[in-house]
Amino acid sequence: MKIENKKYISKKSGILMLLIALIIFNNKLYSQIIYTDITDETPNATYPLDLNNDTIDDFIIHFGGSAGTIGVICNPQNNNAYSGEFVSGTYLPWALSTSSPICASLATWYDSSNPGTMGWGASSGYWPGATNKYLALKLIVGTNTYYGWARLDFLEMSGSFTIKDYAYESTPNACIQAGRTTLGSTENTAKPIFSVFPNPFISSTTIQTIENLNNATLTIYNSFGKMVKQVTNISGNNVTLARENLTSGLYFIRLTEENKIIAVEKLIIID
Incomplete structure (x- = not known):
């Protein structure tokens, strides 16, 4: 009787492990x-972005204005949103670098009620003169x-503006x-732009970059x-952040240099 019970338990455990394996496999599969x-496209005025290719426009990116005051606006459709920040009465979508994480941790998302100024002239917004930067959606x-x-x-x-892919x-x-095209690779392979250690931290932490910074700014939200x-006027490749x-x-740190966003990362403070 005990032997039969052991066989039954063993068989049951085997079935359970098989089910777990199938669940993991299916999660990876789907x-x-x-x-x-897409073929790089520079529209005359408007580009309707259908992110999931279901024939419904999810975002409208368009430019217009008069000579000297021309700009580009990102207008989310329905309940969709872009990530950015609100500065001096203007919503500014971030221009992210390759490998920047895009998810709820970006903290600030703006929908159709707050269209974002990607660029206006040469000085407003994070996008004027940008090359291979990413709009978080x-x-x-x-x-x-x-x-x-x-x-x-x-x-x-x-x-x-020219849109290249999405x-x-x-x-x-x-x-x-940003830039990831499959679960195993990114469009432009890059090492992490900076590291934060320790994270979580109690009294202080250190942010270290892979390249030297020049007059950079670290902002905590x-x-x-x-x-x-x-923290402003950062030079070199590391900065100590005091609590x-x-x-x-939960906090979020954004590193910028020459008005361009280098990276955004999550930060946790504990007692």
Whole structure:
């Protein structure tokens, strides 16, 4: 009787392990990045971006204006959104570098009620003169949320833009890295731009970059997207960030140089 019980338990365990393996296999099978490589397109005025290729426009990217004041606007459709920040009364979509994480951790997402100024002339926005930068996108389909990106170039005066390709992660709520075209590679392979250690931290942490910075700025946002701390005039390849009066919790750090976003990362403070 005991032998039979052991056989039954062994058989049951084997079936359970098989089911777990099948679940893992299916998750890997159906989790994928949907990548669309288009012929580089520089529209006359408007580009309707259909991120998931379902014939419904998800974002409208367009430029217009008069001589000397021309600009480019990102206008999300329906409940979709782009990631950026609100500065001096203007919504500015971020221009992300390769491998930057795109997901809920970017903290600030703006929908159709707040169109984003990607560039206006040569000085407004993060996009004027950008090459191979990524627009962070959030796609809402029914009750599901997906994250993706679009890669663009901009003229220095924002008089024209070129869209090159785009992608999204087909698993709801899953992060995607800017430029990633499959689960195993990115469009432009790159090492992590910076590292944060320790993270989580109690009193201080160190941010180290793979290349030397010149007059860079490190900005810290809380989980509601409000700026709570800023370190300016950063040079070299590392900076020590002191906790000071910051409470424990989730934060996001953004590193910029020459008004261009280098990377965005999550930061956790504990007691």
